[in-house]
Amino acid sequence: MEQLYIDRMNSAGQGIGRAADGRTVFVEGALPGETAVVAVRQEKKSYIQARVERVVEASPERREPPCRWYRSCGGCQLQHAEYTLQCQIKAMLAADALRRIGGFEIDGEIPCVPSRSEWRYRNKASFPVRARGRAGDIGFFKRGSHEIVPVDRCPVICDRANKLYAVIKNMINYGRFCCYDEKSNSGWLRHVVIRSARDGEELLLILVAAARPEGGARESLERLYDHLKERFPELRGLVVNVNPDEGNVIIGTESVLVKGEDRLTERLGNFRLDYDGTSFFQANSEQAEQLFAYAASLVEGQNLLELYCGVGALTAFLSRKAKTITAVEVWPSAVALARENGEFNRIEGLTVVQGAAENVVAPADLEGIDCVVVDPPRAGCDKSLIETIATSRVPRVLYISCNPATLARDAALLRDAGYALDMDSLRVFDMFPQTCHVETVALLQRQKS
Incomplete structure (x- = not known):
């Protein structure tokens, strides 16, 4: 064991210190500014993995995690930090990535816009399911593993979603479903996804399964929906998403509506937006409204190209600044919903194109475009797409990123x-x-040459 000073954190929520021999030490459970005695878990040539054994000098913003599952569940990493410190850490992570990966000079702190809600903000939760004898377990994965932590509730999803989860969990625990066994790639139920809108006023239940429900199986699911609907009037529908493939991808390409409706309706600002069980929609609706409004405020020009548009939520905010928008999205159901949402919100000059951005966008498509708006997944933009944008001489690129590392990489290329x-x-x-x-x-x- 060794005593360390923790000077910062990484994107996995580990504190970072320096060992006596100069190696970097990544410490589970430590916060910036703390001194702690740590126990080594793994040693490598250039770094050490460790965990806090005893905090010698605690951060004044350390707190007891409110969730009893926190120390084992892999869902959260910062419950032991007061919320003001969490925001500081996130601003630091973004700045550090831009400096270290992108080579940008960042003076001072990047402003962090806090979430309006610290708890019960998530409108989506995905719970893995695994076989246990003739029954099953459901919860979240333990950190760094596929071992199920059988949480009974989650404090970052809304109360109604938690109540629906508790009912489904009870059924799984008592063998009402044939649950998935990862080792043998057998069993039917793989994940349970609960999506909510309007703080739980609408719920959608998605069962991710290895095969389509046929015959008696479908009839049983229809009865299940009727039973749940009596207890949860806010339940809009029950959907089975079919994913027979091995691996870590949760959602498959085929969905079957068992009963009810296959979509929810959310309101962001003045816009009404529908989304289904498989399409991307920001998991924090309140914060998405703030983010989209800010992003739209940065846009100049009348002709926009928006890539990775999802169901058109950001598109709606951009439409108040632009004359024309070409929006590109790869997921088929999201494309259909983006068109419907555009029509309902009376967005003029909108064209929605289906396809992967790097395959759809050609240099000719960028002629006359005033700003390209990108909101890619964690992997960031394909390098060929960045090269296409860069050679087009489009005046502005607005980048919305869920991963500071890939933002820094792509921004450096631009x-x-x-x-x-x-x-x-x-x-x-x-x-x-x-x-x-x-x-x-x-x-x-773009800088003038």
């Missing part, structure tokens, strides 16, 4: 092609309180 990062535009939005996940907004502008 910088090398003649774009400058607008430091005043940088904002961090805490979309996921209690976790290390963070959204960052950055505007890049």
